[in-house]
Amino acid sequence: MLRLICTNLCSKNVYLKVLRYDIRNFSSSEHPSKIGALNHVAVAVNNLQKAVDYYREALGATVSEPQKLPEHGVTVVFVRLGNTNIELLEPLGSSSPISKFLETNKSGGLHHICLEVENINSAMQRAKSYGIRCLTEEPRIGAHGKPVVFLHPKDCNGVLTELEQK
Numbered sequence: 188m189l190r191l192i193c194t195n196l197c198s199k200n201v202y203l204k205v206l207r208y209d210i211r212n213f214s215s216s217e218h219p220s221k222i223g224a225l226n227h228v229a230v231a232v233n234n235l236q237k238a239v240d241y242y243r244e245a246l247g248a249t250v251s252e253p254q255k256l257p258e259h260g261v262t263v264v265f266v267r268l269g270n271t272n273i274e275l276l277e278p279l280g281s282s283s284p285i286s287k288f289l290e291t292n293k294s295g296g297l298h299h300i301c302l303e304v305e306n307i308n309s310a311m312q313r314a315k316s317y318g319i320r321c322l323t324e325e326p327r328i329g330a331h332g333k334p335v336v337f338l339h340p341k342d343c344n345g346v347l348t349e350l351e352q353k
């Protein structure tokens with residue numbers, strides 16, 4: 188039994204070393220796990236309409252139509268900024284992660300950043316090999332209809348981080 192555990196631990200460590208070596212020595216700097224552009228910064232809000240009015244009227248921004256995503260427990264609106272977006276998040280349903288966030292951040296606030304990656308599975312593998320916790324085992328489909336995964340804020344300098352496949 189002990190031998191089996193040692194063998195497994197050993198092979199896992201060897202695998203992680205090989206993976207990190209592969210990432211570091213990839214011939215091009217464009218490894219498919221590498222992060223690219225900032226897709227959006229997400230802001231949790233108590234009142235979506237009020238937030239939309241602020242961005243549209245007070246700041247003159249172009250704002251998308253609200254999109255309900257019950258599987259994520261949110262209603263989202265995108266504020267278009269040219270080369271990136273602000274994603275407004277309002278809680279939807281009783282178990283929304285945004286409700287919990289708003290309990291401790293009563294006026295709303297910055298909720299997460301979303302970074303683009305070329306290959307989500309490769310990016311997850313890379314993050315995991317450095318001990319970063321992925322919040323789901325498999326990618327899910329996000330607000331843009333593309334695979335996404337969230338990384339634990341405690342492993343990302345206190346910033347909840349979403350990776351989205353381009």
Ligand SMILES: C[C@@H](C(=O)O)C(=O)SCCNC(=O)CCNC(=O)[C@H](O)C(C)(C)COP(=O)(O)OP(=O)(O)OC[C@H]1O[C@@H](n2cnc3c(N)ncnc32)[C@H](O)[C@@H]1OP(=O)(O)O
Pocket residue numbers: 229256259261263274276284285287288297298299301322328329330331335337339340341345346347349
């Ligand atoms: C549609 C999609 C898309 O864009 O494509 C979306 O946006 S969906 C957007 C909504 N979906 C998600 O957020 C999914 C990923 N989020 C989660 O799995 C969860 O919300 C967690 C981030 C793991 C937090 O979980 P939970 O609320 O149960 O834990 P908790 O409240 O006890 O918090 C644990 C610790 O993490 C901190 N914490 C919680 N939320 C945080 C956040 N957004 N940013 C930074 N830190 C955060 C808390 O302050 C606490 O720190 P202390 O221990 O120091 O007090």
